[in-house]
Each structure stands twice: as C-alpha cells, then as structure tokens.
Amino acid sequence: MTDNARVYGGRAAAERVAERRGRLLAAGLELMGTRGVAGTTVRGVAEQSGIAARYFYESFAGIEELQLAVFDQIAAEAAERSVAALGAAPGAAPGDVRTRTRAVLAAMADLFLEDPRKGRIALIESITSPVLGPRVLDEARRFAGMLAATTTAGDPSAAADDVPVELLLTARFLIGGVAHALGAALQGDVAVERERLVDVLVELFLAVDLRR
Structure with a gap:
C-alpha cells in the first residue's frame, strides 16, 4: 500500500x-x-x-506561494460570480446593457464588501504587494476582456483577442475606477450604502459608450 x-x-x-x-x-x-x-x-x-x-x-513552497493562492481563490470567485450574475439576471438579454452591467457590478460589490477580508486583499493590499502586483495586472487584463464582452453582448468567459484596443483601454480605465471606488467604500473613506454605490457605478459605466 x-x-x-x-x-x-x-x-x-x-x-x-x-x-x-x-x-x-x-x-x-x-x-x-x-x-x-x-x-x-x-x-x-x-x-x-x-x-x-x-x-x-x-x-x-513558502509564504509567497500561499499568498498567491489566496489571491487566486478570490480572483476565481470574482470571475465565477460575474458569469453567474449575468446568467441569473432577470431579463438580461444580450442587448440589455444596463441589466448586464448592474448584475456584474452588484456581484463585485457583494463579494468585496460582504467579506471585507477579500476586499482588502484584492483592492488594497494587492496594489503595494510585490508578490501580488503582477497577478493584479493579469486579472485586470482578464476582467477588461470580460467587461468588454459583457457590454457588447458577447461571451464574458471567451478570450478578448479580437476586441478593439480602444474598447480594452476604456474597460481597463473603468475597472481601475471601480476598484478604487469599492476600496474607498470598504475603508470608510466614502460613506455610502451598497445600493447607492452600485447605482453610481452603473451610471458611470453607462456614461461611457463601450460599444462604439
């Protein structure tokens, strides 16, 4: 044996x-x-x-490998929640950009605000960590592709190889803004309720025409 x-x-x-x-x-x-x-x-x-x-x-192998594994778990959960939120959103037809966008942003707000530990790691600690920094860039790239697909009625789980560079840059800009806004709410820098936070983020997203 x-x-x-x-x-x-x-x-x-x-x-x-x-x-x-x-x-x-x-x-x-x-x-x-x-x-x-x-x-x-x-x-x-x-x-x-x-x-x-x-x-x-x-x-x-060491503490850095554990730290990366914890971050990767959070990133995987964020991706899974985003895709699941799109599938579960009532009336989230491919052309219904508002509903699709709100579903994803609400899922992210819930993930990071309901468990502040995950929010701190993903939104705050990762920014200054030499261990997590490169992984943050990888995830930003992946989520930019997901966002571009979400707002253009595409498949958020598909590769973003054919997405125009203008769209990807805009998506990265928006993702950075969302991360900072969620981080500010998490740390109490901005006192805001969850629903109002999501409302503001949705309106900001819709103010930028990602489909152009």
Missing part, C-alpha cells in the same frame, strides 16, 4: 493533505485580510490554522 493510499482515522493521506491545505488557505485569508500581506508569515498561518509549521511545506 502506497503512502497516498494509506488510511488513518478513516481518511486517506491525500484527503488529510487536502484538508490541511484548505485550513492553511483559510488562515491565510484571515491574516492577509486583517493584518495585511506583510504581516502574514508561515508561523502566523500555522498558529491561525492550528497546523504544525512543518505541514505548511507539504502544500506551499
């Missing part, structure tokens, strides 16, 4: 590794979202998760 197939306490080794990895990621989210990226260490994650530090390295 191999080590991976060996069973202890009714669970195979692979299950235990996966369970420990999940707990480490949850601890990373908590610490990065409360203490910040710079304040998140292997020792701190081990203590937060209740897992011995030696087990950290069976899942991650």
Whole structure:
C-alpha cells in the first residue's frame, strides 16, 4: 500500500493533505485580510490554522506561494460570480446593457464588501504587494476582456483577442475606477450604502459608450 493510499482515522493521506491545505488557505485569508500581506508569515498561518509549521511545506513552497493562492481563490470567485450574475439576471438579454452591467457590478460589490477580508486583499493590499502586483495586472487584463464582452453582448468567459484596443483601454480605465471606488467604500473613506454605490457605478459605466 502506497503512502497516498494509506488510511488513518478513516481518511486517506491525500484527503488529510487536502484538508490541511484548505485550513492553511483559510488562515491565510484571515491574516492577509486583517493584518495585511506583510504581516502574514508561515508561523502566523500555522498558529491561525492550528497546523504544525512543518505541514505548511507539504502544500506551499513558502509564504509567497500561499499568498498567491489566496489571491487566486478570490480572483476565481470574482470571475465565477460575474458569469453567474449575468446568467441569473432577470431579463438580461444580450442587448440589455444596463441589466448586464448592474448584475456584474452588484456581484463585485457583494463579494468585496460582504467579506471585507477579500476586499482588502484584492483592492488594497494587492496594489503595494510585490508578490501580488503582477497577478493584479493579469486579472485586470482578464476582467477588461470580460467587461468588454459583457457590454457588447458577447461571451464574458471567451478570450478578448479580437476586441478593439480602444474598447480594452476604456474597460481597463473603468475597472481601475471601480476598484478604487469599492476600496474607498470598504475603508470608510466614502460613506455610502451598497445600493447607492452600485447605482453610481452603473451610471458611470453607462456614461461611457463601450460599444462604439
């Protein structure tokens, strides 16, 4: 019997590794979202998760790899929520730009404001982190393509290779504005309720003709 197939306490080794990895990621989210990226260490994650530090390295090469994994989880959830919001939006016909835009912006507001830890990591910590910075640029590029497709009745999950450069630049401009606006609301720099925040963002998006 191999080590991976060996069973202890009714669970195979692979299950235990996966369970420990999940707990480490949850601890990373908590610490990065409360203490910040710079304040998140292997020792701190081990203590937060209740897992011995030696087990950290069976899942991650170092703290930077964990930090990237936490960020990637948030980015994946943002993409999934955006696509799901479009599919669930009532009357979100391809040409209904307002409904499609509101669905995505509301989903992003909910993700980052309902769990401030995710908002802090994605919108605030990532800006100054040398670890997360390059990944932020990748995600901005991906979301610009999604936004361009969303507002032009295209498929938001498809590649944006054929999207005009003017459209992509405008989308990147808008995405940056949304991130700063959500960050300001998250930190309390601007006191605004969720509905009003989404209303303002939608109107700003619609004021820019992304379909030209």
